[in-house]
Amino acid sequence: MFSKATEYALRAVIFIAQKSSEQQKLGLAEIADAIHSPQFFTAKILQKLTLHNQVISSVRGPNGGFYITDAAKQKSVKSIVEVMGEGELFDKCVLGLNRCSEKNPCPMHDQYKPIREDFVSLFDHQTIEEMAQEMNSGSFFIRNE
Amino acid sequence: MFSKATEYALRAVIFIAQKSSEQQKLGLAEIADAIHSPQFFTAKILQKLTLHNQVISSVRGPNGGFYITDAAKQKSVKSIVEVMGEGELFDKCVLGLNRCSEKNPCPMHDQYKPIREDFVSLFDHQTIEEMAQEMNSGSFFIRNE
C-alpha cells in the first residue's frame, strides 16, 4: 500500500502529536525508538515533513527537537501521505492505467471506485489530533512487540 | 497499491482470458502490445503465472503461446495477486506494523478494517471470467491511449 517511508511518517507524526508540544519537543532518537524505525532514515522523513512547517515543526540546538502546532494537528492523515509524495494513490487506477477515468475505465473501475472513495474519505476526514487522542487511551499501538 | 509487475499480471490475464482459448493461443508480443507493457519484463511475469498452471497455461513452439483453461477462468482476481507474491496486502497493517491484529491495533485499525474487508471481498469474489466478459462489452480498457 504505502512505502516504508510513508508508513514511518504516519507513525512518527502520530507519536509527535501525542507526546510533544512547543514546550516539550521530541528528539530523533526518541521518535525512532517509539515507532521502531531506522533512526537515520527517519531523520530524512522528518526533514521532509518539517519543510515549510507543512506538517511538523522543528528547532535545532539544546532542548530542540520536533513538535507539532495545534493548528497542524487539525490536518488530515491524507495530507501526511501527500507531503510524502504518495498522494497519487488516492486517485490511481487499480490496474495501473495512466489515468483512472470514467471515459477510459478499466474492468475493475466500477466496482473499485466506491471502495476507493470510502478509503479516501477516511484518510481525508481523520485528523492527526484524532489519532493522537486514540493513542492516549492506551489501547492502540504504533510499534511492534 | 500493487507493484508494476502485479498490475501487468492483472491486465495480461484479463486479456488472455478475453482473447485466448486452447485452440487460439496468444504470443508474448501480442500480449505486451495489448496491455502496453515492456515485452521482456512481461515475459517474466507470464512465466510466473504459468508455473504449475496456477493461473494461465502455455505451449512452446510453432502455434504455441499463452492461454487459459475454463477452470482457471473461475479463479478470483485475488488469486492472481497472490501468485504474484503480493497477497500480504490483503491483511497488512495500513501503518506498517508487523501484524495487523485486534490485540495490537494501530490507531487506524478500527476505521480501516471494514474498508479493507470490502476491498478484499471485491478481489476475492470477482473472477477472471467476469473481467473478460466486461472487456467483451467494448466499454472497458486495459491499455493507455
Place this chain on the structure above:
DNA sequence: ATAATAAAGGATAATATTGTCCTTTATTAT
C-alpha cells in the same frame, strides 16, 4: 563569546524493483 547540542543536508551504500538481452529447451510443421 564559547561550547554543547540537535536538526539539516550531502554523500554513499545496500537492497529491491523494473527492464533488457541472450541462450536453451520444447514443440510443431515440413
Place this chain on the structure above:
DNA sequence: ATAATAAAGGACAATATTATCCTTTATTAT
C-alpha cells in the same frame, strides 16, 4: 530427421527505495 518457432530460463543493466554515516548550520545554556 530437420528446421523453424515460441516460451523458459539465466545473466545482467538501469532505476528506485531503503538505510547509514559524516559534515554543516542553527540554537541555547553557560
